[in-house]
Amino acid sequence: MTLALDATLRRVPELLVEVDSAHQVRVHHDRRILEFGPHALSLLDVFYEPTTVGDAIHRLRPRLKGRRAVDELVATLATMVSAGLLTTEPAAGHSELMFPVGGYGQAYMDIAMLQDPIRKSLFIKAIDEVVGPDDVVLDLGTGSGILAVASARAGARRVYAVEPARTGDIASRIVERNGFKDRVTMVRGWSTATELPEKATVLTTDIVGNDCLDMVIWENLQDARRRLLTEDARLIPGSLRSHAYLAHMPEEFRLRHRILDSHIRTWQDRYGIDFTPMLEDDLPRSAGFYERPEHVRNWERLSDPAPLFTVDLRTDVRHFENQVTVPVTTSGVFNTAIVFFEARLGPTTTLSTAPWNGGELSHWYCAGWTFAKDRKVTPGDAITLSYQYQGDGRARVDLVEE
Ligand SMILES: C[S@@+](CC[C@H](N)C(=O)[O-])C[C@H]1O[C@@H](n2cnc3c(N)ncnc32)[C@H](O)[C@@H]1O
Numbered sequence: 020m021t022l023a024l025d026a027t028l029r030r031v032p033e034l035l036v037e038v039d040s041a042h043q044v045r046v047h048h049d050r051r052i053l054e055f056g057p058h059a060l061s062l063l064d065v066f067y068e069p070t071t072v073g074d075a076i077h078r079l080r081p082r083l084k085g086r087r088a089v090d091e092l093v094a095t096l097a098t099m100v101s102a103g104l105l106t107t108e109p110a111a112g113h114s115e116l117m118f119p120v121g122g123y124g125q126a127y128m129d130i131a132m133l134q135d136p137i138r139k140s141l142f143i144k145a146i147d148e149v150v151g152p153d154d155v156v157l158d159l160g161t162g163s164g165i166l167a168v169a170s171a172r173a174g175a176r177r178v179y180a181v182e183p184a185r186t187g188d189i190a191s192r193i194v195e196r197n198g199f200k201d202r203v204t205m206v207r208g209w210s211t212a213t214e215l216p217e218k219a220t221v222l223t224t225d226i227v228g229n230d231c232l233d234m235v236i237w238e239n240l241q242d243a244r245r246r247l248l249t250e251d252a253r254l255i256p257g258s259l260r261s262h263a264y265l266a267h268m269p270e271e272f273r274l275r276h277r278i279l280d281s282h283i284r285t286w287q288d289r290y291g292i293d294f295t296p297m298l299e300d301d302l303p304r305s306a307g308f309y310e311r312p313e314h315v316r317n318w319e320r321l322s323d324p325a326p327l328f329t330v331d332l333r334t335d336v337r338h339f340e341n342q343v344t345v346p347v348t349t350s351g352v353f354n355t356a357i358v359f360f361e362a363r364l365g366p367t368t369t370l371s372t373a374p375w376n377g378g379e380l381s382h383w384y385c386a387g388w389t390f391a392k393d394r395k396v397t398p399g400d401a402i403t404l405s406y407q408y409q410g411d412g413r414a415r416v417d418l419v420e421e
Contacts, residue, residue, distance in 0.1 A: 022097060024073035028105040030066040033124065033185070046104060053102050058088075058095045066105050067208070072096070124184040129163045132225075135382035138370065142225060143169045145255050145365030150175050150221055157181065157219035157247055159210045159226065159239065164190030164203075166223040171199035178203040179219065181210050211242050218249045224256075228412070229309050229372075230386035231259040231360040232330065235412040240332045256362040258331045262324035262373075263416065265345055265402055268355040268389050269318060276308045276389050277301060302391045305417050309384035312377035321351045321396060324373070327358060327406050340407045342419060347400040355389040356404050356416055388416035 035047040044059040150173040158167040167180035194203040228234035278301040325345045403419035
């Protein structure tokens with residue numbers, strides 16, 4: 020293969036890279052695993068932005084010791100091009116992969132999000148409340164471009180729409196088709212690796228997970244506040260308030276989320292193998308889960324919601340812990356805490372993911388934690404739950420035994 024020095028290449032977005040202790044690099048791409056020497060990392064790094072072959076070699080040249088290293092780098096570059104890791108055209112359109120790295124880029128994600136009438140309409144309502152003609156908007160994770168278009172439509176002077184997934188290409192076309200190409204600038208990449216020519220006065224983002232912090236919104240916003248936003252920038256959402264209530268998860272769902280005695284008996288009969296260590300391992304833990312709101316809203320509710328924590332997205336990341344004692348209001352069998360949140364989007368706009376607010380069309384699942392043992396409770400009892408945020412989107416809820 021001949022590579023012209025003036026050919027522009029870029030790295031495809033859907034890659035997973037592993038490096039071992041011997042500096043060997045394994046790249047997972049398109050259901051294959053490709054192995055390279057140490058030059059692979061520099062090349063993937065330099066071609067993160069579209070770059071000519073000549074420029075890339077020029078930039079990497081100081082790190083290369085001797086002619087042999089240059090030849091190895093060029094050979095690795097050629098292999099990466101023929102394997103489709105570096106391409107002359109940006110990856111465009113929805114992904115054909117079942118699980119693109121990062122979980123975004125497939126048509127079904129956009130369908131689910133755009134079909135959710137409550138979630139998107141409230142974001143757009145908040146944008147209409149907050150964005151004005153002097154504003155520069157950073158839309159962090161633009162996806163289909165919906166919030167970028169809504170911000171331009173609300174009058175923003177400039178919108179920077181940032182998206183690493185290949186759907187960024189479709190978003191560009193949607194922006195253009197809706198007549199906002201002159202005011203919306205598409206930026207392909209992760210916000211954390213993005214520079215903007217000016218600071219934004221408003222941030223919009225829907226990287227709000229089922230368990231509000233699990234898409235790493237807090238950490239991403241901390242970076243954006245530091246580098247990409249004005250000091251007094253308005254954030255959509257600005258804060259997240261999480262609540263927990265006590266519930267009974269019915270047996271058919273418990274069978275999906277916990278290892279139970281009945282599993283062990285069934286598997287013993289079916290396979291002739293004793294899986295009891297799985298049960299022993301599972302017993303001391305609380306198990307986090309996501310379930311559809313149209314199921315969860317039918318589970319017996321044994322308490323009112325109690326505030327679990329509030330996160331102001333204008334403050335910095337902390338690991339934190341909280342405890343809440345939840346009074347039982349209805350007799351029943353407690354085995355699960357359901358956790359939902361309210362996102363403050365605008366001065367008069369708040370979005371709640373309580374299961375009774377969502378339904379079949381909700382893009383969000385309900386988050387919850389289910390415990391090993393059923394416990395009979397009656398009004399007058401109280402259950403103490405602990406919540407721990409461990410950073411990087413990881414959280415857990417445990418029972419505090421009195
Ligand atoms: C839940 S979708 C929302 C898409 C669209 N804004 C909407 O409201 O329908 C989140 C999008 O954010 C992107 N994303 C996640 N983290 C990001 C980051 N740090 N920088 C840029 N995009 C990010 C994902 O690739 C995904 O397309």
